[in-house]
Amino acid sequence: MPLPFEKHKFLLIDDSDIDSIITSKILQLSGLPKEQITIRHAMPALDLLGSELEIAKVGPLSEDNPLIVLLDIHMPEMNGFTFLERFDHLPAEVTDCCKVFLLTSSIDPTDIERANDNRYVVRVLNKPLNVEELLLYFL
Amino acid sequence: MPIASSKISFDGSARAAALSGNHSAAFVKTVDRFSVYTFLDTAWEAVVGYLGQEGYEGQATTLNLSPWIELSSLAPQQRLAIERLSRGLPYSIEFTIKALGQSITLQESGFMVGVDDKGQQKIQGFLQNITAQRQALEEMERQRLFYEGTLNKMPVELVVLDKTQHYIFCNKTAIKNDELRAWLIGKTDLDYCLHRGKDPKTVALRQAYFNQAVSTKQEVEWEEVQKNEFGENDYNLKRYSPILGPDGEILIVIGYGFNISDRRRAEIRAKEQDELIRSLAENVQEGIYRLSAEGKLLFANDAFYDLMPELVAEKMRKGISTDIADRVLAMLLDAEGKESGQEVSIDLQGRSRNWLISSRRTADGMFVDGVVIDITHLKEVQADLERKNAELEKAYMELDKFVYSASHDLRAPLTSILGLVKVMETEHEQKLEDFTAALPYVGMIKTSVTRLDDFVKEIIQYYRNNRTEIHHKETDLALLTQAIYDSLSHYRPEVPLKLEVVSHLETPLTVDASRLNIILNNLIINSVKYHDKPGGFVRTTLTHQKGHLCIEVEDNGPGIQAEHHTKLFDMFYRIGFDETGSGLGLYIVQETIKKLEGTLTFESSPRKGTKFTVKLPLQQV
Numbered sequence: 001m002p003l004p005f006e007k008h009k010f011l012l013i014d015d016s017d018i019d020s021i022i023t024s025k026i027l028q029l030s031g032l033p034k035e036q037i038t039i040r041h042a043m044p045a046l047d048l049l050g051s052e053l054e055i056a057k058v059g060p061l062s063e064d065n066p067l068i069v070l071l072d073i074h075m076p077e078m079n080g081f082t083f084l085e086r087f088d089h090l091p092a093e094v095t096d097c098c099k100v101f102l103l104t105s106s107i108d109p110t111d112i113e114r115a116n117d118n119r120y121v122v123r124v125l126n127k128p129l130n131v132e133e134l135l136l137y138f139l
Numbered sequence: 140m141p142i143a144s145s146k147i148s149f150d151g152s153a154r155a156a157a158l159s160g161n162h163s164a165a166f167v168k169t170v171d172r173f174s175v176y177t178f179l180d181t182a183w184e185a186v187v188g189y190l191g192q193e194g195y196e197g198q199a200t201t202l203n204l205s206p207w208i209e210l211s212s213l214a215p216q217q218r219l220a221i222e223r224l225s226r227g228l229p230y231s232i233e234f235t236i237k238a239l240g241q242s243i244t245l246q247e248s249g250f251m252v253g254v255d256d257k258g259q260q261k262i263q264g265f266l267q268n269i270t271a272q273r274q275a276l277e278e279m280e281r282q283r284l285f286y287e288g289t290l291n292k293m294p295v296e297l298v299v300l301d302k303t304q305h306y307i308f309c310n311k312t313a314i315k316n317d318e319l320r321a322w323l324i325g326k327t328d329l330d331y332c333l334h335r336g337k338d339p340k341t342v343a344l345r346q347a348y349f350n351q352a353v354s355t356k357q358e359v360e361w362e363e364v365q366k367n368e369f370g371e372n373d374y375n376l377k378r379y380s381p382i383l384g385p386d387g388e389i390l391i392v393i394g395y396g397f398n399i400s401d402r403r404r405a406e407i408r409a410k411e412q413d414e415l416i417r418s419l420a421e422n423v424q425e426g427i428y429r430l431s432a433e434g435k436l437l438f439a440n441d442a443f444y445d446l447m448p449e450l451v452a453e454k455m456r457k458g459i460s461t462d463i464a465d466r467v468l469a470m471l472l473d474a475e476g477k478e479s480g481q482e483v484s485i486d487l488q489g490r491s492r493n494w495l496i497s498s499r500r501t502a503d504g505m506f507v508d509g510v511v512i513d514i515t516h517l518k519e520v521q522a523d524l525e526r527k528n529a530e531l532e533k534a535y536m537e538l539d540k541f542v543y544s545a546s547h548d549l550r551a552p553l554t555s556i557l558g559l560v561k562v563m564e565t566e567h568e569q570k571l572e573d574f575t576a577a578l579p580y581v582g583m584i585k586t587s588v589t590r591l592d593d594f595v596k597e598i599i600q601y602y603r604n605n606r607t608e609i610h611h612k613e614t615d616l617a618l619l620t621q622a623i624y625d626s627l628s629h630y631r632p633e634v635p636l637k638l639e640v641v642s643h644l645e646t647p648l649t650v651d652a653s654r655l656n657i658i659l660n661n662l663i664i665n666s667v668k669y670h671d672k673p674g675g676f677v678r679t680t681l682t683h684q685k686g687h688l689c690i691e692v693e694d695n696g697p698g699i700q701a702e703h704h705t706k707l708f709d710m711f712y713r714i715g716f717d718e719t720g721s722g723l724g725l726y727i728v729q730e731t732i733k734k735l736e737g738t739l740t741f742e743s744s745p746r747k748g749t750k751f752t753v754k755l756p757l758q759q760v
Contacts, residue, residue, distance in 0.1 A: 016551070022558030029565040074547060105554040107599055108543035109607075109653050127551075128558030132629040 008065070008138075009035035009058055013045045013083065014072040014103070023070060023103065023129050030131040035059055042071075042078035046086050049094055061097035070129070073104040073111055080104070084118050101125050101134065166249070166266050169259045224251050224260065233269070244273040296375075296396030302389040304328065304349050313396060341365065345377070352379035353389055362399075374403035426511035432504065434472035436464075446513055448488050463487060474498055475507045482514070493518045539606065546599050553592045560585045590721070597723040600657050604731045607653075611758055614652040616659075616688075617642040620679045623660050627667050636667060637676040644681050648688060649758050654731050659690065661724045662751050666694035668720075688755045695748035704743070 010027060014020045020038045027036065035058055039045040048054045061067050073080035080102055087095065100120045104111070105127045115124045122137055220230035229250040235242055249264020287308075290297055296313035300306055306323045314320045323331060328342045341363060352359040363375045376397040384390045420427055426443030430436060436455065444452035451463045466485065474481040480497035498509025560581050567574040574581065617640050624638040659679065666677040672695060680691040699707065699714065706712045708729040711722035732739045737755035 016555070018555050019551075019558065022555060022562055025562045026558065026565070029562065029569060029571075074544075074551075105550040106543070106547045107550065107596055108547065109603060110543075113653070126626075127554035128561055130626070130629065133626055136625050136628065 009061070009067050010037070011045065011048075011058075011067055011069045011098075012036070012038040013040075013042055013069065013075075013080075014038070015040050015075040016072070019072070019127060023127075026129050026131060042075055042080070042083040042086075046083065046090075049087070049090055049098070055094065063096055066097050066099045069098050069100040070103045070125075071100055073102055073106050073115070081114060081118075084120060087120060095120065099137075101137075103127055103129060165264070166247075167261065167263050168249075169255075169261050224262070227251060229264075235273075242270070243268060244270045296394075296398075298394040298396075300349070300392045300394060302353060302392065304346065304392075307391060348377070349379055349392065352381050352392060356381050356383060356387070356389065363396075372400070372403075373398065374400045426513075428471065428509055428511070430468070430471060430498075430507040430509070432500075432506065434468050434507075436468060437506065443511060446492075446494070446511060448490075451487075471496060471498065471509060471511070472507065474509070475500060491515075535606070542599065542602055546595050549595050550592060553588050553595070556588050557585065557592070560588070594721045594723070597721050597727060600661075600727050601723060601730070604654065604657065604727065604734055609651045609735065610653070611649045612652045613647045614650050614655065615647045616644060616650070616655065616681050616690075619652065619656060620659055620663070620681070623656070623663050627664065630667055631670070634670050634673045634675075636670055637674070638663075638667075639676060639678040641678060641680040644683050648683065650688065650755070651735060654735060657731050658728050658753060659692070661728045662690075662692040662753075665724060666692060666696060666749070670694060670696040672696065683757070686757050688753075688757055690753040690755075691750055692753075693748065693750040698745040698747050698749055699741075699743040700745055707741075708739075 012020055012023055014023065017040070020040070024036060024038060037048070037058065039048065055061070058067065071080045071083060078086075084100070087098075087100070098120070099122050101122055102115045102124045103126075104124065106112070107126075112124050115121050125133060216232045216234075220232050223230040227250075229248065231246060231248040233244060233246050235244045246267045246269045247264060248267070249262045251260050252263045253261045255261065290308070291311040293310060293312060297308075297310040298306060298313055299308035304327055306326055309320050309323050311320065314323060322334075326334075328345055329339065331337075332339050332342050344361075344363070348359045348361055351357075358378060358380045360376065360378045363377050365373050365375070367373045376395075376399050378395040378397075380393045380395065382390045382393060420438075420440035423440065424442055426446050427438075427440045428436060428443050429438040436458075439455075444456060447455060447463065447467070451461055454461050455464045470483055470485065474483065474496035475498050477497075480495050482493065482495050484491060484493050486492075492513060493515045495512045495514045496509060497512075498507050500507050563572070563574055563577075563581055566572045567578065620640045620642075624640070627638070663677060663679065670677065675695045677692070677694045677696075680689075680693070682689040682691075703712075703714050707714075708725050709722075710726045712726070713720050713722040729739055732753060732755065735755050737753060739751065739753050741749060741751045743749040
C-alpha cells in the first residue's frame with residue numbers, strides 16, 4: 001500500500017481520549033504521517049491555527065501539502081460547528097491550507113446536513129476512521 | 140183550366156194580399172203526375188206574382204220557382220209532400236222567397252181532394268205568410284246562442300238546476316266535453332257521479348247545500364276539495380243561488396264554481412313557509428336577526444335574546460333602548476357583509492363574550508339579515524388547543540433532540556470499541572502484536588458491535604422517516620450513490636465487487652435527499668453485504684421517465700428464495716443467512732418510499748441475483 005499520508009500533517013480535535021488514541025493509531029498503522037497533533041478541545045486548536053509561531057512548528061503548509069483536520073462534532077465547551085465558525089475568521093493563508101473532515105459517531109441528519117453545507121468541510125466521516133474512505137479524497 | 144202555356148198576369152191587390160202580414164189564403168191547385176202545375180188559383184198567382192214576374196210562361200212546378208225559393212230546403216220537403224199526397228195524407232211545406240230586398244216565409248199546407256181522369260191531382264189548402272213567426276223564432280235562437288255562448292265563455296263554472304237538482308244547463312267551463320255536457324241535461328249529480336265513477340261523498344255534501352239553499356231561499360257558499368288527475372288538491376269555491384219567481388217560489392237554482400286552487404295553494408305555501416321560518420327561528424341554536432337599513436332591530440329569535448343579559452333582552456324585546464342594546468346593534472350593523480363573518484368581543488355586564496357575526500344586506504338593500512354565534516367557548520378551546528399544540532411541538536423537538544443525542548451517546552462507545560478492534564486487527568496483520576488467541580473473540584466482538592450499531596442507525600432512520608416532513612433539495616443522485624459506494628469500498632475486502640453507477644439523469648433533481656440516501660444506502664448495503672461472488676457487480680441505474688425517478692439496484696449475488704418474497708418487507712423479518720441484520724432495512728426502505736408516494740418492486744432468481752426497482756414521483760417544478 002502506498003503511504004500517501006507521509007507528506008501530510010494531521011490535526012485531531014476530539015475530546016474523547018480513547019477515540020483520539022484509536023484515530024492516531026489507525027493513522028499510524030496505515031502509514032505514518034509526518035506530523036500528527038492531537039488536541040482535546042476546539043479552543044486550543046483554534047489558538048494553534050491562529051498563531052503563526054505555532055503553525056510554523058507544524059511545518060510548511062500549502063494547498064498541495066495541506067493540514068488535514070479531523071474534527072469531532074460533539075465536544076464540551078465548543079463543538080465542531082462553533083469551531084468552524086471561528087475557523088472562518090482565520091486568515092485565508094491558513095484556511096486554504098486546511099482540509100477539514102468531520103469525524104463523528106453522530107447520525108443526526110441535521111448535524112450531517114449542516115456539516116455538508118459548510119464550505120470548509122470536505123466530508124463527514126463516521127467513526128471509527130476508515131482510512132480507505134479518507135484516501136478517496138486524496139487520490 | 141190549363142195554364143201550362145198561358146201567360147199569367149197578376150193584379151196589384153193579390154200582390155198586396157200575399158205580402159200583408161199574417162195573410163192566410165185558401166188555395167186550389169192542380170198538378171200532373173210530373174208535379175207540373177196545371178192550375179193555380181189566385182192565391183198562388185199572388186205568390187208567383189209577387190216574384191215580380193211580368194208573366195209566367197212554360198211548365199211550372201214549385202221547384203221551377205228558383206232562384207227565388209231556397210230550393211235546397213224545399214226539395215226534401217217537396218219529396219215528403221209528394222209521398223204523403225200519394226198516401227192521401229195532408230202535407231206541409233215551408234219556403235222562403237226572396238225578392239225586392241225582402242224575405243218572406245210562406246207555409247203551404249194542403250191535402251189532395253181528388254184525381255181526375257187525366258191523373259191530375261187537385262190539391263186544396265192554405266198558404267200562410269209566416270215571416271213574422273219565423274223571424275221571432277230566429278230571434279229566439281239568436282238570443283239562445285248569445286246567452287249560451289256568453290255563459291260557455293265565462294271563466295266560472297256555471298250550471299242551472301231545477302228545484303229537484305236536475306241539470307237544465309251546464310257551461311263549458313264546468314264540463315268541457317260537448318257530448319258529456321249534452322248528456323248531463325236532465326240528470327243529477329249522482330247520475331254524473333255513477334257515470335264517471337267518482338266519489339259520491341261530494342254528491343251528498345252538494346245535496347245538503349242544495350237543500351239548504353232551497354229551503355232557506357238563500358245563497359249558500361262552501362269550498363269543495365277534490366283530487367285532480369295529478370293527485371293534487373283542487374280547491375273550488377261553490378255557490379248555489381236560488382232564483383225566485385214573482386210569488387217567491389223557486390224557479391231555478393244557479394250553481395257557480397270558482398276554481399281557487401292557485402290562490403289556496405299559494406296560501407298553503409305561504410303558511411308552510413311561515414311555519415318553516417318560525418320553526419327555524421325557534422329551533423336554530425344561533426341568534427338570528429333582521430335589522431332595518433338604519434340598524435333598528437326588526438326581528439330576532441329567542442336564541443338571539445338568550446345571548447344578552449336577561450334584563451337587556453327583556454327591554455330589547457320591547458324595543459327599549461339600553462346602552463348594551465345600542466352597542467350590540469351598532470356592532471351588528473358594522474359587521475354587515477363581511478366575508479366569512481366578523482369576530483367580535485363584547486363586554487356584557489362584566490362577562491366578556493366572543494361572537495361570530497355573519498350577515499348580509501338583502502337584495503333590495505332594505506334589510507340586513509344575519510346570524511350571531513357565541514364562540515366564547517370555542518375560542519377558549521381553540522386557545523387551549525393552540526397552547527397544547529405548542530407544548531406538543533416543544534415536546535417533539537425535545538424528543539428529537541433526545542433521540543439523536545441518545546443515539547450518539549449509544550453509538551460513541553460502540554464506534555470506540557470498533558476502532559479498538561480495528562487497531563488490534565491491523566496491529567496483528569502488521570505483525571506488530573500477536574493476538575492469535577484472542578482473534579476469534581475479537582471477531583465476535585466486532586460482529587456484535589456492528590450489529591448493535593446498525594440497529595441504532597436503523598431505528599434512527601425509521602424514527603426520522605416518520606417524524607420528518609418531506610424536504611426537497613436539488614441533489615446529484617449519481618454523486619450521492621458514489622458517496623455510498625465510497626463508504627463501502629472496503630466494507631468486505633474478502634469479496635471485491637464492481638460498484639457501478641449508470642446515470643441517465645442529465646441534471647440534478649429536486650428530491651428529498653436524506654430519504655433517498657436512506658433508500659439507496661439500505662438497498663446497496665444489502666447487495667454488498669450478502670454478495671457471494673468475488674468479482675461480481677452491484678449496479679445502480681438512475682433514470683428519469685415521465686415525471687418519475689426510477690432507481691434500480693441490481694446485483695448478481697445469491698438472490699432471494701421464493702419463500703421469502705412475500706415477507707421480505709415485514710418488520711424484523713430476516714432471511715436465514717442474514718446473521719447481523721436487524722430485519723429493519725427493507726422495512727424502512729418500503730416505509731420511506733411510501734412516504735414519498737412511490738413504489739418498490741423486485742425480481743430475484745436464486746443464485747443469479749436480485750434487482751430492486753424504486754419508482755418515485757418527481758415534484759412538479
